[in-house]
Amino acid sequence: MTSTEATTAPRPEVRTAHSEPTELIGDLARAGRAAQSRLARLSGPEKAHALQLAASSLRNAEAEILGANAQDVDAAQKAGLSGALLDRLTLDAARIEGIASAVEAVAALPDPVGQTIDRTERPNGLVLERVRVPIGLLGIIYESRPNVTADAAALCVRAGNAVLLRGGSEAVRSNRAIHAALVRGLVEGGVPAEAVQLIPTQDRAAVGAMLAAAGLIDMIIPRGGKGLVARVQADARVPVLAHLDGICHTYVHHAADPAMARQIAYNAKLRRTGICGAMETLLLDTQFPESAALLGDLLDGGCEVRGDARARSMDARIKAASAEDWDTEYLEAVLSVAVVDGLGDAVNHIAAHSSGHTDVIVTEDATVAEEFLALVDSAIVMVNASSQFADGWEFGLGAEIGIATGRLHARGPVALEGLTTYKWLVRGSGQVRP
Structure with a gap:
């Protein structure tokens, strides 16, 4: 024509x-x-x-x-x-x-x-x-x-x-x-x-x-x-x-490289807080050795942190999380944090509260990483990368119309x-x- x-x-x-x-x-x-x-x-x-x-x-x-x-x-x-x-x-x-x-x-x-x-x-x-x-x-x-x-x-x-x-x-x-x-x-x-x-x-x-x-x-x-x-x-x-909304989780496994985990968590939350790929809930393995330092990075960066009892014991600046926090897409410098007892506990938390958008694991254990990829049923599941990569441009697709969270x-x-x-x-x- x-x-x-x-x-x-x-x-x-x-x-x-x-x-x-x-x-x-x-x-x-x-x-x-x-x-x-x-x-x-x-x-x-x-x-x-x-x-x-x-x-x-x-x-x-x-x-x-x-x-x-x-x-x-x-x-x-x-x-x-x-x-x-x-x-x-x-x-x-x-x-x-x-x-x-x-x-x-x-x-x-x-x-x-x-x-x-x-x-x-x-x-x-x-x-x-x-x-x-x-x-x-x-x-x-x-x-x-x-x-x-x-x-x-x-x-x-x-x-x-x-x-x-x-x-x-x-x-x-x-x-x-x-x-x-x-x-x-x-x-x-x-x-x-x-x-x-x-x-x-x-x-x-x-x-x-x-x-x-x-x-x-x-x-x-x-x-x-x-x-x-x-x-x-x-x-x-x-x-x-x-x-749907982006209630995105990052799970820091106990075998995560500490420097990598701190960098990924900070970027996932604070690079741009108003996008749907921003991390809204951080899950810290109870055996991860640098949880307090990681949380300190976020707090020092201006992020308000709301946590469960175990998270609050790591830093006096952390506020108590309510039941609603686990199901909230903040789209601002606010983060909910839970301490979990291993991969199964993390996967169960994500299954209960994720919106099916993007969920991440940080770990050096390849077997655990593959289990996470298989068990988490979200539209995007990542290993050792910031959830802020949940974007059509970053996936090589050019512009996107949105992140579809259905099936x-x-x-x-x-x-x-x-x-x-x-x-x-x-x-x-x-x-x-x-």
């Missing part, structure tokens, strides 16, 4: 932001589905070129985006948003460059559409293939982070999907500026404008209309706090790919493959079933 064909085809009428929410979402969804059928005809190189133009457009719009973001940050500060949310919201020149680079990284990835997953030939001569195809029209509901606007758009376009984006009110100006810049580049590259649409209202009823749009929206992806995800899962009549369709960092499904191609030579 040429650029002219992609941008001049008739567009379904889309109502304004003042439309009744169900009608608005219906109109946007129908426009998105029409755009997706045109997007699906673009080749991999054509989609990559459009994304490269979108990245350039983002860089060219830096001043516009930063101006919009400054207004959002000012409003968020006046509203009393937490430090973690402000960190997620705030953009600067380096972060805008990071957003543009992430779009380019997605453009450089192999196109998943049309990839053969497997191929078999039956005894009767039928040849069967499973081939990746786009899911269709996705609805993405997210909070705080304006970079999600670009990440989601890039991933969806590369995988051949159209998308309806609904960002949080705290980032509304930033999202609009990023979306406008992205679409300018995409349209220049031949992608229909309606393939990436930003919901033009912050009316919460629009979210409800998205969740009820069965038959129009093919999948909903929520990215935000526990309240948002819980509402989406409870109310959706559309399939949901859930990104169906996609798990862990959701990037291009997670945004596709497959169909069966069956080639025969006249076979009939007896």
Whole structure:
């Protein structure tokens, strides 16, 4: 398809932001589905070129985006948003460059559409293939982070999907500026404008209309706090790919290298406290010899530590942990600490309190490490590494849409493959079933 064909085809009428929410979402969804059928005809190189133009457009719009973001940050500060949310919201020149680079990284990835997953030939001569195809029209509901606007758009376009984006009110100006810049580049590259649409209202009823749009929206992806995800899962009549909270554990086994354990624990908690891969609970083996020193590093680094009785006996600065602490995603410089009696105790604690996001063991015992990998049923399980590596970019996937913590369709960092499904191609030579 040429650029002219992609941008001049008739567009379904889309109502304004003042439309009744169900009608608005219906109109946007129908426009998105029409755009997706045109997007699906673009080749991999054509989609990559459009994304490269979108990245350039983002860089060219830096001043516009930063101006919009400054207004959002000012409003968020006046509203009393937490430090973690402000960190997620705030953009600067380096972060805008990071957003543009992430779009380019997605453009450089192999196109998943049309990839053969497997191929078999039956005894009767039928040849069967499973081939990746786009899911269709996705609805993405997210909070705080304006970079999600670009990440989601890039991933969806590369995988051949159209998308309806609904960002949080705290980032509304930033999202609009990023979306406008992205679409300018995409349209220049031949992608229909309606393939990436930003919901033009912050009316919460629009979210409800998205969740009820069965038959129009093919999948909903929520990215935000526990309240948002819980509402989406409870109310959706559309399939949901859930990104739950990140209650991430690090277990320091008694055979851990002390220097490594101290470095990993400090980084896992304090590198960036507001990301979903930040450690929220530290489990210290009762026989680990440097627990007090490790906890001292965290306390000296400005972390509030809440622990059980054995942890509190190591440092007077440690506060008593409540029952709720073990199930809390702090997203700030607060950490819960428990002392455990070996691998089994650690695995049991994780099974009871982990959100299934990312859990880590630090140990020099290879046998214990393999047992931990086998026994812990989280989307990401690590040995001797900071949980802050739980990120699609670090996994070599480019930008990600989130960390899926469920068990169906996609798990862990959701990037291009997670945004596709497959169909069966069956080639025969006249076979009939007896």
